Amino acid sequence: MAIVPKKRVLPYIILGILKLNSQMTGSEIDAEFQHEIGEFWQTTHSQIYPELKRMVADQWIGQETSSQDRKQKWYHLLPAGEHQLQNWLTEPLTPSTDDEFPLKVFFIQDQSSPILYQLLTQELQIHQAKLTHLTQRMTTLFDHQTCQTANFGHYLILQRAIERETNSLQWLETMLKQLDG
Amino acid sequence: MAIVPKKRVLPYIILGILKLNSQMTGSEIDAEFQHEIGEFWQTTHSQIYPELKRMVADQWIGQETSSQDRKQKWYHLLPAGEHQLQNWLTEPLTPSTDDEFPLKVFFIQDQSSPILYQLLTQELQIHQAKLTHLTQRMTTLFDHQTCQTANFGHYLILQRAIERETNSLQWLETMLKQLDG
DNA sequence: AGATACATGTAACCTGTTACATGATTAA
DNA sequence: TTAATCATGTAACAGGTTACATGTATCT
Structure with missing residues (x-):
């Protein structure tokens, strides 16, 4: 049983969520973690917001502080982020305790994928x-x-x-x- | 689904190991984590040694730097540690993702317990x-x-x-x- | 005697959690 | 207009991982 470095999955989950919904605010993403994603992965807004910030900086996602509505910011997937997501989904699963398998499967939409x-x-x-x-x-x-x-x-x-x-x-x-x- | 604070289990695992073996060195405890316990919980000596130190200070376990043999230190369970272990085993299980159940069952020796x-x-x-x-x-x-x-x-x-x-x-x-x- | 492995220990780093903080919007 | 809630953000803390470090046996 070889020792495998722990992987960070949070950014990829966020990318996956953004792929499914295409235009979301931070709190909407947070809500996903309280509902469906929450069955498999837990986090809080304290992690989500900094992560969004970083991914915007890295051009994985785009931010639009649009509309008159509140202080809300809208996020959407960019090509680089799409690429990162695909990479994560296809890179080999590791026999870790924190189960990546259900997490990845969650983001598969098509049965024939x-x-x-x-x-x-x-x-x-x-x-x-x-x-x-x-x-x-x-x-x-x-x-x-x-x-x-x-x-x-x-x-x-x-x-x-x-x-x-x-x-x-x-x-x-x-x-x-x-x-x- | 109520939010439950994450519990620290490492010290209790060490206590459990010490209960089963009664006289062990740090590296022997470490070895347990590479073998049987390792199926359910992972850690390294970098966590074990400081933890042992703390538990000695708290009188949960005793230390004997006995014999001429090496720099080895021998640890054994003290009444306070025994008490802590019992507390942990009997306190209610929480529906956490990191499964405490197999961990606790591991330390049950008697079928009629x-x-x-x-x-x-x-x-x-x-x-x-x-x-x-x-x-x-x-x-x-x-x-x-x-x-x-x-x-x-x-x-x-x-x-x-x-x-x-x-x-x-x-x-x-x-x-x-x-x-x- | 030098090299290797073993036993112990510490320090730096990373990540996630808890708590605190602020502005903006809705409800009373 | 005050209170409550929502959306966003930050700071302090805790725990675990990786890497580094030291002394002591053992082996050649």
Whole structure:
């Protein structure tokens, strides 16, 4: 299990949100994190506003302080940002604990998107590797009944982890079959 | 979904490890995080050593710079630390993303521990609430076929999340039945 | 004796959280 | 007009990661 550097995903989520909606204010983006995105990723406006500022500076997004309405600023995706988003979506998934998979899938709109297929395949491999690792761990640690009773909690969660991975694999395989057919 | 302050768990994990092994050096504790605990929680020696220092100062653990052997220091659990560990294990689980459940279960040694039953029950309620929430979300967002195809990715992960919760609930119920019987 | 690995420790950095702050708009 | 809320922003803090540093065994 190689050590993988933690990736920053917040900017890409914001880009994804902007792609889906095309013209938004900061607080509208914030609202997304309280609702749908919030199921998978949490943040607050204290992170969003500085991030928007940075992305404007980097020309990933454009800002329009338009209209007479309040002090609101409207943001929209720029080509560079679109490019960054595509990069993030297609770059390899890593077996991290903070699950990037649902996050990326969230931004796939089209069922026939090649990126979707790619994501499912990558995720499948990750879970296969994990399952192999876990079952191996299980046999080396708990082949004797005595070990199970001596460290019951450890045994339980390992068993649970294996079941979870199995379930994930089942789902991924079903999905891939559906897309193929 | 109430907002819950993030809890610091590292010290309690270390206490748990020390409870299981009773006499350990810093690097031995570090090794645990590379092996079994590493499945559920990651950290490095840069966090462990200062944490050990703090816990020695707080009298949660004792330190012995014994023997002629190296510069090694041996740590062991003190009553105050034992107490802190028990507190952590029994305090209510929160529906956080970073899963405390497997972490706490890991440290349960005895199958008949009342804490195990408590943890399973708490986790059951959390997952029930989450499942209810997710299914509700599903019906409000995707009751029409058109919505599914327009935002296929979103639909997919919501479906997956529901399946995952269902699977978790099944497992938890099975376990609770086994403990009862 | 020199090189390598081990055990411990510290410092700089990055990111996310909490709390505070300001103007502008709506409600009473 | 005052109070409450909304939209935006900043500052202080806390926690974890990466990189650096030091001394001590072990190996050749």
